[in-house]
Amino acid sequence: MPSKTVAVGSSSGLHARPAALIAEAAGGLDSTVTINGVDASSSLMLMTLGAKCGDTVEVAGADESAVEAIAALVVQDLDAT
Amino acid sequence: MSIVTLTANPSLDRTVALPGPLERGAVVRVDAMTSQAGGKGVNISRAAVSAGITTVAVLPALPDGSFVRELEEAGIRCHTSLPAGEIRVNLTLTEPDGTTTKLNSPGAKMQEQHLDALADTLVAHARDGAWTVLAGSLPPGTPASFYATLIPRLSGLTKVAVDTSDAPLAALVDALPGAAPDVLKPNAEELASVTGTDEATLEADPGAAAKAARLLVERGIGTVLATLGGRGAVLVTADGAWFAPPPPTTVVSTVGAGDSTLFGYLLAELRGLDAPERLALAVAYGAAAAGLPGTTIPRPDDLHPERVEVQQLDQS
Numbered sequence: 001m002p003s004k005t006v007a008v009g010s011s012s013g014l015h016a017r018p019a020a021l022i023a024e025a026a027g028g029l030d031s032t033v034t035i036n037g038v039d040a041s042s043s044l045m046l047m048t049l050g051a052k053c054g055d056t057v058e059v060a061g062a063d064e065s066a067v068e069a070i071a072a073l074v075v076q077d078l079d080a081t
Numbered sequence: 082m083s084i085v086t087l088t089a090n091p092s093l094d095r096t097v098a099l100p101g102p103l104e105r106g107a108v109v110r111v112d113a114m115t116s117q118a119g120g121k122g123v124n125i126s127r128a129a130v131s132a133g134i135t136t137v138a139v140l141p142a143l144p145d146g147s148f149v150r151e152l153e154e155a156g157i158r159c160h161t162s163l164p165a166g167e168i169r170v171n172l173t174l175t176e177p178d179g180t181t182t183k184l185n186s187p188g189a190k191m192q193e194q195h196l197d198a199l200a201d202t203l204v205a206h207a208r209d210g211a212w213t214v215l216a217g218s219l220p221p222g223t224p225a226s227f228y229a230t231l232i233p234r235l236s237g238l239t240k241v242a243v244d245t246s247d248a249p250l251a252a253l254v255d256a257l258p259g260a261a262p263d264v265l266k267p268n269a270e271e272l273a274s275v276t277g278t279d280e281a282t283l284e285a286d287p288g289a290a291a292k293a294a295r296l297l298v299e300r301g302i303g304t305v306l307a308t309l310g311g312r313g314a315v316l317v318t319a320d321g322a323w324f325a326p327p328p329p330t331t332v333v334s335t336v337g338a339g340d341s342t343l344f345g346y347l348l349a350e351l352r353g354l355d356a357p358e359r360l361a362l363a364v365a366y367g368a369a370a371a372g373l374p375g376t377t378i379p380r381p382d383d384l385h386p387e388r389v390e391v392q393q394l395d396q397s
Contacts, residue, residue, distance in 0.1 A: 042385065042386060044361060044362060
């Protein structure tokens with residue numbers, strides 16, 4: 001299964017706004033993507049990871065382009081958008 | 082950030098999966114039997130490991146015994162105190178339709194020296210935990226006030242969550258506001274027993290459950306998380322009350338569902354989530370646990386808090 005290890009780019013970590021933006025994007029994809037084993041389309045589950053800015057996480061899923069799309073969001077500073 | 086659990090009355094949990102309805106007096110060939118180190122505190126520590134939260138279990142057991150070895154191998158750090166005897170065995174019978182029968186044995190009788198050693202071990206390690214969870218029954222020989230007298234000793238070291246029943250729960254409520262935990266997790270029966278209300282009414286009516294839970298919050302308990310079996314759970318704090326029914330779940334085994342519910346709440350609290358989100362994660366954990374066999378703890382990919390709809394209750 002394709003997976004990619006990336007560092008969290010958002011200054012608040014995978015918390016309120018970044019988690020919501022990632023979950024929204026993941027929910028709109030045709031295939032399921034996980035971050036450290038939790039469903040990326042659930043903002044609540046993303047927040048339970050407690051991933052801080054700079055922490056590395058593993059993005060995985062059956063579809064490589066979907067994994068790439070979510071990984072690209074994880075590395076961005078979504079608090080600044 | 083870690084969770085310290087106290088398991089005063091640890092047990093070896095044997096689960097027997099019956100091929101059909103339990104027949105009294107018959108010889109039954111069972112499909113499968115599992116055995117694992119258990120107790121409510123241990124279950125919560127297992128859930129913590131699964132969610133990537135460091136955890137410490139405090140229990141009366143031999144430090145080099147097989148029980149502790151099993152926990153250490155599962156990633157749970159153990160601090161033990163002198164046990165009074167052999168670890169008890171709890172037998173659970175599960176039927177294909179989800180009916181669960183539990184035969185719980187009492188455990189060895191504790192003397193004062195065992196109880197003092199257990200309490201001192203917990204107090205010595207409680208500051209390692211953002212939360213300390215006091216969960217489950219007390220072994221024979223233990224005064225019902227054990228939890229109630231322990232809570233003031235933990236104050237200032239850690240936040241405290243309690244999940245217990247019968248006399249230890251009654252003693253804790255009697256000692257309010259002096260021995261108020263930060264979180265209490267009763268089920269409908271336990272909430273009814275300490276508020277003089279009716280279990281069936283509380284289970285059927287989340288508003289009534291919230292009203293009963295409010296009585297305990299008014300007496301000093303920070304948060305009451307009341308589980309209502311298949312109806313979900315109610316959360317009451319000084320700031321409000323919320324109810325969440327579980328998402329549609331095929332119930333396989335309700336053993337450990339309450340422990341998972343409490344852990345889900347604590348995990349959300351550790352991550353700084355707000356009250357409705359904490360309740361959603363608690364109910365998602367409980368529902369996922371009920372859908373898994375035996376005391377199996379949900380893994381993160383079993384959890385679907387986004388399917389839980391939290392409703393605010395009007396308590397004016």
